[in-house]
Amino acid sequence: MERAVQLICELADAQVEGGVDHYPGKKELLQLDLRVERVNTLLGIDLTSQQVAEYLRGIDFSVADEDSAILAVTVPPFRVDIEREVDLVEELARLEGYNEIPTARPDIAMDYPQRDGMRRLRQETATVFTGSGFYEAINYSFVAEKHYDLLGLSDDDPRRRCVRLLNPLTEDQAVMRTMLLPGILENIRRNINFQQTDIRLFEIGKVFALLDPAQQPEERYQLCAVVSGARYPASSPLYFSEEQADIYDIKGAVQRLLQTLRLQGKSGDILFQAVEGAGDASGENYADAACSLRIMDGAEQLGLIAKLSKKAAQGFSIKQDVFFVELALDALLDLPRIEKAFNPLPRYPSVRRDIALLVPESAAAGDLLQEIRAHKKQHVVYADIFDVYSGQPIDEGMKSVALTVTYRSDERTLDDATVDGFHEKIVNALMTRFGGRYREGKE
Numbered sequence: 001m002e003r004a005v006q007l008i009c010e011l012a013d014a015q016v017e018g019g020v021d022h023y024p025g026k027k028e029l030l031q032l033d034l035r036v037e038r039v040n041t042l043l044g045i046d047l048t049s050q051q052v053a054e055y056l057r058g059i060d061f062s063v064a065d066e067d068s069a070i071l072a073v074t075v076p077p078f079r080v081d082i083e084r085e086v087d088l089v090e091e092l093a094r095l096e097g098y099n100e101i102p103t104a105r106p107d108i109a110m111d112y113p114q115r116d117g118m119r120r121l122r123q124e125t126a127t128v129f130t131g132s133g134f135y136e137a138i139n140y141s142f143v144a145e146k147h148y149d150l151l152g153l154s155d156d157d158p159r160r161r162c163v164r165l166l167n168p169l170t171e172d173q174a175v176m177r178t179m180l181l182p183g184i185l186e187n188i189r190r191n192i193n194f195q196q197t198d199i200r201l202f203e204i205g206k207v208f209a210l211l212d213p214a215q216q217p218e219e220r221y222q223l224c225a226v227v228s229g230a231r232y233p234a235s236s237p238l239y240f241s242e243e244q245a246d247i248y249d250i251k252g253a254v255q256r257l258l259q260t261l262r263l264q265g266k267s268g269d270i271l272f273q274a275v276e277g278a279g280d281a282s283g284e285n286y287a288d289a290a291c292s293l294r295i296m297d298g299a300e301q302l303g304l305i306a307k308l309s310k311k312a313a314q315g316f317s318i319k320q321d322v323f324f325v326e327l328a329l330d331a332l333l334d335l336p337r338i339e340k341a342f343n344p345l346p347r348y349p350s351v352r353r354d355i356a357l358l359v360p361e362s363a364a365a366g367d368l369l370q371e372i373r374a375h376k377k378q379h380v381v382y383a384d385i386f387d388v389y390s391g392q393p394i395d396e397g398m399k400s401v402a403l404t405v406t407y408r409s410d411e412r413t414l415d416d417a418t419v420d421g422f423h424e425k426i427v428n429a430l431m432t433r434f435g436g437r438y439r440e441g442k443e
Contacts, residue, residue, distance in 0.1 A: 030075040034088050037069060042089050044102055055095040056088070118221060121261075121333055122204050125223055128257045134200040134225060139183035141206065142173035147182035150315030152285035161210040163217050176208040176217065180224035181286070181324060185308075185316040188228055197320060198229035204329070221329040223303075225253060228322045247291055250323045251305050254295065262338040267298030270335075272305070272366060286312040295327065297335065303327035350381065350408035351419045355427060357436040358398045361390065365401050368430055372405055375429070378422040379414065382406035400439050 008014045036049050053063040053071060062074035075082045082088065093101065126136060148160050162175035177183065180203050191199050202225035208217040231245045251272065258270055265271075275292035284292075287306035295303040308322040359368070365388050372383040387402035394400055405426065407419050430436055 027077075029077060030082070032073050032075065032082075032085055032088060034071045034073050034085055035069065036071065038085065039089050039092055042086070043093055043096070044104060045096060045100070047092070047096070052092060055092055058095070059091065117333055118329065121329055122221065124261060125204060125257060125329070126202075128260050129202045129225060129253060132200075132253045132256060134202045134253070137184060137187050137201045137203045139180075139187070139203060139205070140173060141177055141208070142168065143175060143177040143182060144172040145175050147179075151179075151182065151312050152309070152315075154285070158209070163208050163210050178207050178209060179326075180205055180207065180222050181326060182316075184224050184226050184324070185312075185318065185322070188226060188322060189316050189318055192318065192320070198233035199226065200228075201226050223327040223329055224324065225250060226322055226324045227253075228318075228320055244321065245323065246321075247293070247305060247307055247323050250325050251293065254303075254305060254325055254327070261332070262340070263332060263335045264338055265297035265335065266300075269370070270302070271296050271370070274364060275306075285309070291323075295325075297331075300331070302331045346408060346410070348409055348411075348413045350406050351414055351416075352404060352406050353419065353423050354402065354404050355423075355430070356387075356400060356402045356439045357427075357430060357434075358394065358400055358439050359430075359434045359436040361397055361399050363399075363401075363434045363436070368401055368403060368434060371430055371433060372403065372426055375422075375426050378425060379407045379409050380405060380422075380426070381408045401436075 005016060009016060034052070036047065036052055039052060040046055049067060049069065049071060053066045056063050056071075056073060060076045061079075062076075064072040064074075073088060082091070130136065142165060145162060148157070153160055159178040162178055164175050165173070168174040184201055184203055187201055188199055191197075202223065204221065204223050206219045207222050208219055210217045227245045227250045229245060231243045231249060263270065272293045273296050275287070275289050275294060284304065284306070286309050287304065288309050292304065292306035294301050295305065303326050305325045306323070308318070308324060313319070313322060357368075365385050369383055369385055372380060383403060383405045385401065385403050388399060389402075390399035405423065407414055407422055
């Protein structure tokens with residue numbers, strides 16, 4: 001432009017009165033902070049601050065604070081490709097020379113990443129229940145608020161405090177669920193309407209507890225499983241029976257889950273305790289109090305096994321018995337697991353003895369079993385219940401409980417006299433604790 005003005009003045013006898021520089025799009029030069037330690041970390045080399053500054057000045061970059069760990073670099077206007085600190089690192093790699101950058105293998109730890117414990121528990125639980133003949137149900141987390149009325153929850157029940165959707169798609173999906181059972185009951189009703197009356201379903205999912213309206217809800221994982229209809233469905237190729245499922249079917253599935261996962265309680269064995277009538281604090285309005293079991297770890301309740309009450313079944317238009325389990329998976333995740341261990345095959349034979357006692361109706365048969373298992377030091381390797389009977393000719397208020405006990409020693413063969421001594425101690429302990437007596441002589 002100056003040459004053009006010079007020629008105009010020379011050839012056209014023009015006079016220059018001054019110039020105006022109209023530059024509306026002028027940009028300030030880009031300044032970047034360059035960490036020398038970051039350069040060496042990314043490139044795997046060892047440059048000093050002075051070396052880095054010398055390299056950059058050689059390609060028309062301005063560098064301040066040369067002796068600092070962080071250099072103030074001004075990018076020249078013609079280097080429009082430089083935008084970030086890492087772009088400067090790339091320039092330094094080119095200037096140092098790619099051949100000068102050492103080759104190093106990545107440092108990889110010889111282990112595997114930690115698996116999410118809850119995810120593993122959900123997968124194991126699903127495997128156990130599908131192996132027990134259950135089908136998995138997957139329902140929406142959005143449910144109808146009327147479900148809690150149908151279950152008969154009290155007005156002050158914390159499960160009524162739901163997270164409400166601002167713009168629900170339908171009235172039946174207006175709140176976030178605080179229980180899994182209502183969704184499963186809707187599945188049962190729908191199956192029955194399609195004449196599928198033999199039902200085994202389970203669901204593993206989150207429930208949302210609104211503890212504080214000003215905060216996000218607490219998300220918890222739960223398991224809910226139901227059994228209804230025939231114990232052996234007519235569609236099964238191996239069985240055909242009109243025998244109906246009962247609470248022991250769903251209890252057996254839970255026991256299999258606990259055994260497969262090798263779970264034990266923090267304070268001992270995980271026990272199943274009967275609910276002591278409708279007034280019990282642990283009872284639920286939607287559960288038949290006469291047919292309910294609490295899953296207990298000491299004083300902590302892990303879940304509930306029960307028969308659905310008639311009123312709740314009518315609310316969901318279900319006309320057949322439904323047995324369900326509700327189990328807190330978050331509580332199961334915190335339980336210790338029994339480590340797998342190898343036991344050699346027994347070298348000495350076992351001896352089996354049976355016990356048939358009359359005990360009061362109030363005595364739980366499971367408590368008798370726990371009392372026997374507590375005598376492990378008496379060479380008890382197995383104990384189980386094989387019969388419980390009440391009615392004629394048993395006296396009123398009493399019941400007959402038949403148990404089998406297996407004895408074995410790892411050191412020698414037990415003779416009859418030794419086994420009789422162990423067996424008599426166990427029988428006396430049962431009689432003393434539960435007020436029992438022999439049914440018909442000594443068995």
